[in-house]
Amino acid sequence: MDKKHAFRKNISFYLSVVFNVIEGMLAGFNFIVLYYTIKALITEQLTMSMLTQTILLLGAVFVIRLIVYAFGYTRGQIGGAQVSRILRLSLGDKMKKIPLSSFTKAQIGEYINATTTSVNNYENILTHKIGDIIKNTSFSLLLIGFVATHSISAGIVLLCSGLLLLPSLYLSFLMVKKYGNEKKNIMTKNTSDVVEYINGIQTLRSFGLGGVKNKATTDSMKAYSDISYVYEIKVIPIGTIFSILCWFSLPIVLYLAGHQWLAGNLEASSFFLISISPLFTCKLFGTLFIDLTSYKNFMIAKRQIEAVLDAEEEPSSDAFFEPEQYSIAFHNVNFAYSQEEPVLRDINFEIGSSQFVAIVGPSGSGKSTILNLITKYYEPNRGDILIGQQTIQSIATEKVMPKISMVDQDTFLFNDTILNNIRYTKPEATKQEIINAAKEANCHDFIEKLAYGYDTIIGENGNKLSGGERQRISIARAILKDSPILLLDEATASLDIENELAVKEAIKNLLKKKKTVVMIAHTLSIIKNADNILVVDGGQIVEEGSHQSLIAEEGKYAAMWKKEHQLSIV
Numbered sequence: 001m002d003k004k005h006a007f008r009k010n011i012s013f014y015l016s017v018v019f020n021v022i023e024g025m026l027a028g029f030n031f032i033v034l035y036y037t038i039k040a041l042i043t044e045q046l047t048m049s050m051l052t053q054t055i056l057l058l059g060a061v062f063v064i065r066l067i068v069y070a071f072g073y074t075r076g077q078i079g080g081a082q083v084s085r086i087l088r089l090s091l092g093d094k095m096k097k098i099p100l101s102s103f104t105k106a107q108i109g110e111y112i113n114a115t116t117t118s119v120n121n122y123e124n125i126l127t128h129k130i131g132d133i134i135k136n137t138s139f140s141l142l143l144i145g146f147v148a149t150h151s152i153s154a155g156i157v158l159l160c161s162g163l164l165l166l167p168s169l170y171l172s173f174l175m176v177k178k179y180g181n182e183k184k185n186i187m188t189k190n191t192s193d194v195v196e197y198i199n200g201i202q203t204l205r206s207f208g209l210g211g212v213k214n215k216a217t218t219d220s221m222k223a224y225s226d227i228s229y230v231y232e233i234k235v236i237p238i239g240t241i242f243s244i245l246c247w248f249s250l251p252i253v254l255y256l257a258g259h260q261w262l263a264g265n266l267e268a269s270s271f272f273l274i275s276i277s278p279l280f281t282c283k284l285f286g287t288l289f290i291d292l293t294s295y296k297n298f299m300i301a302k303r304q305i306e307a308v309l310d311a312e313e314e315p316s317s318d319a320f321f322e323p324e325q326y327s328i329a330f331h332n333v334n335f336a337y338s339q340e341e342p343v344l345r346d347i348n349f350e351i352g353s354s355q356f357v358a359i360v361g362p363s364g365s366g367k368s369t370i371l372n373l374i375t376k377y378y379e380p381n382r383g384d385i386l387i388g389q390q391t392i393q394s395i396a397t398e399k400v401m402p403k404i405s406m407v408d409q410d411t412f413l414f415n416d417t418i419l420n421n422i423r424y425t426k427p428e429a430t431k432q433e434i435i436n437a438a439k440e441a442n443c444h445d446f447i448e449k450l451a452y453g454y455d456t457i458i459g460e461n462g463n464k465l466s467g468g469e470r471q472r473i474s475i476a477r478a479i480l481k482d483s484p485i486l487l488l489d490e491a492t493a494s495l496d497i498e499n500e501l502a503v504k505e506a507i508k509n510l511l512k513k514k515k516t517v518v519m520i521a522h523t524l525s526i527i528k529n530a531d532n533i534l535v536v537d538g539g540q541i542v543e544e545g546s547h548q549s550l551i552a553e554e555g556k557y558a559a560m561w562k563k564e565h566q567l568s569i570v
């Protein structure tokens with residue numbers, strides 16, 4: 001869906017504009033009726049029947065106005081809701097196309113604000129602000145026009161007081177541009193910080209950094225309240241000065257109308273009408289100033305939505321991807337998360353279809369990055385990655401991902417039942433298939449012991465489960481998905497002995513399946529039988545071979561093996 005279509009207004013919106021103009025006119029009509037009643041009173045022509053007719057007329061206008069208001073309001077609400085629905089769908093659609101590498105901490109705040117606050121604000125412009133602005137403008141113009149038919153000079157004064165809106169709005173728009181944008185940026189950062197804070201609340205509390213001591217979040221909240229204060233401080237004086245200047249129209253109009261009346265050029269009823277008109281116009285102009293400033297402010301929301309809709313998309317491709325076999329190859333692959341720091345340098349390896357290859361190496365050496373490139377979370381800066389002899393850079397992520405199962409260190413679980421969490425990778429799976437996968441993943445027994453078994457809701461990101469249990473659920477997902485490539489990031493070192501053994505057993509069951517397996521191993525005993533072991537250090541493959549050959553080589557791998565065994569003896 002293109003950007004133009006996402007913001008396109010609909011017939012309901014335009015109808016609400018028409019109804020708002022009519023409502024503004026009808027509000028002015030009351031004023032005119034009042035004028036003729038007063039005129040009849042002053043000229044002593046007011047009779048009971050005339051008064052009754054006037055009241056009936058006002059009653060009828062009131063009912064018509066009520067109907068027009070109801071229609072205008074409902075149309076405006078429906079129109080606005082339809083636009084924001086299309087906007088939300090467009091944003092959701094866009095999110096699917098944005099490369100995963102763009103979901104950085106800063107961008108997350110931007111995306112959350114764009115899809116929530118900004119869409120709400122933009123909807124508010126359509127459903128309330130535009131209608132109010134149109135209504136008040138048409139009422140003001142009708143009033144000024146009516147006054148001008150009795151006294152041109154008074155009409156000009158009222159018009160001039162209205163025109164004071166132009167310089168005032170120019171100044172307030174400058175403030176909105178300066179501080180409104182800054183406010184938006186701070187709010188975006190604030191959202192990112194709050195998301196990070198909530199995600200890390202357990203860790204923060206364990207270090208006693210929960211409340212006010214969490215400086216980053218507190219600072220960002222303070223920065224937001226500071227900028228909001230500065231913004232108000234800058235805009236309020238402009239509105240106040242405008243109001244004061246606008247109210248000068250009252251004595252001037254009084255003087256002009258009085259002068260005309262004394263000279264016998266104005267009827268008493270017209271004098272009365274003209275003298276009270278500034279009371280209405282000043283109120284209307286004040287409201288217009290506030291509404292137009294808010295309108296400008298809300299337009300920042302529109303730009304924030306536009307920025308997300310304009311974000312660079314992953315290159316799409318119609319290329320076919322159904323390889324006959326699932327070998328994986330890296331040819332001279334170079335990669336850096338940021339330009340200054342290369343993470344992988346000239347990586348070359350071949351993994352035959354259905355082979356089991358392990359990657360080992362020190363922390364930060366680039367092991368997970370290799371998996372991130374196979375899953376297309378990131379694209380290499382140089383070199384080629386091939387699956388089944390097809391270069392995957394030219395293939396859409398959604399075509400590659402179904403061929404890969406990933407068992408990561410950070411298992412993401414939904415706040416749903418265990419059954420649904422496992423089923424996630426194969427929505428059509430039967431309960432029996434899920435139970436079989438859970439048995440192979442070594443989690444059936446602990447699930448059965450839970451009060452509601454497979455129907456147990458596991459909490460936000462599975463927080464009711466232990467680390468080992470979460471990992472086994474993730475393995476069950478991979479078993480159920482049954483894709484030809486399996487990427488594993490084994491992280492059993494942080495588990496207690498019971499969980500470590502259970503996870504290792506589950507991994508062994510997973511490895512029995514005939515798949516192309518790439519496994520990052522943090523403990524070496526589990527990969528002794530791998531077809532090939534890649535030893536990564538400083539973003540390069542420094543050794544490669546079977547367990548026996550690497551031990552015989554007496555290099556890095558042999559040293560790691562020795563250390564692990566010394567540790568296990570201790």
Ligand SMILES: Nc1ncnc2c1ncn2[C@@H]1O[C@H](COP(=O)(O)OP(=O)(O)OP(=O)(O)O)[C@@H](O)[C@H]1O
Binds near residue numbers: 368370
């Ligand atoms: N998203 C990222 N943005 C920027 N730098 C990153 C990102 N992810 C990893 N890095 C950096 O890239 C380097 C390699 O990280 P990687 O996670 O691939 O190492 P690893 O060998 O898997 O480490 P570990 O065994 O500790 O998981 C590290 O210096 C790390 O700080």
